[in-house]
Amino acid sequence: MAPQHCPRRARIAFSDSATKQLENITSEAEIHALDRALVVISVQPDIGEPIHGDTTGPQLRQYTDEVESVRVLYFVTTLRTVVVVAYIEV
Template sequence: MPGHGRRRARIAFSDAAAKQLENLTSEAEIHALDRALVVISVDPDVGDPIPGDTTGPQLRQYADEIEAVRVLYFVTALRTVVVVAYIEV
């Protein structure tokens, strides 16, 4: 459709990240994480690449110092899904 931007990537969570998500209790933490996930879903390349093994998907890190959030994630080959591996709020 004309006038519409790129589609946002869908967010999925690894088992470890899902468990971390369950432990978030404050509204401020949940809000901060939501904001970070929106940024990542709109532009999956926003995070900095983490050096390491090149055989799998490139692990990236997105950190927002203002919201005090750090998310480690990778993007699937078709760039339609962002898999969150680790959350720090």
């Protein structure tokens, strides 16, 4: 029997504005909460709710973790190998 592999995770990249937001997070609890949310998104990029808007660009999605109080706006590249984080709220 062949070993089963975990699903391939998408790579996480940050927009310039999300990078600036990330630099302002200093609490270890907030970093941990954001890390958990990013792992969930990297494993299941379609988990967030689509945000309706302009259809000419990539589909913007919103993932909210109510337990950890984290909100992430992101889009997924065409091949689903990269998740680009556009906005972070912790």
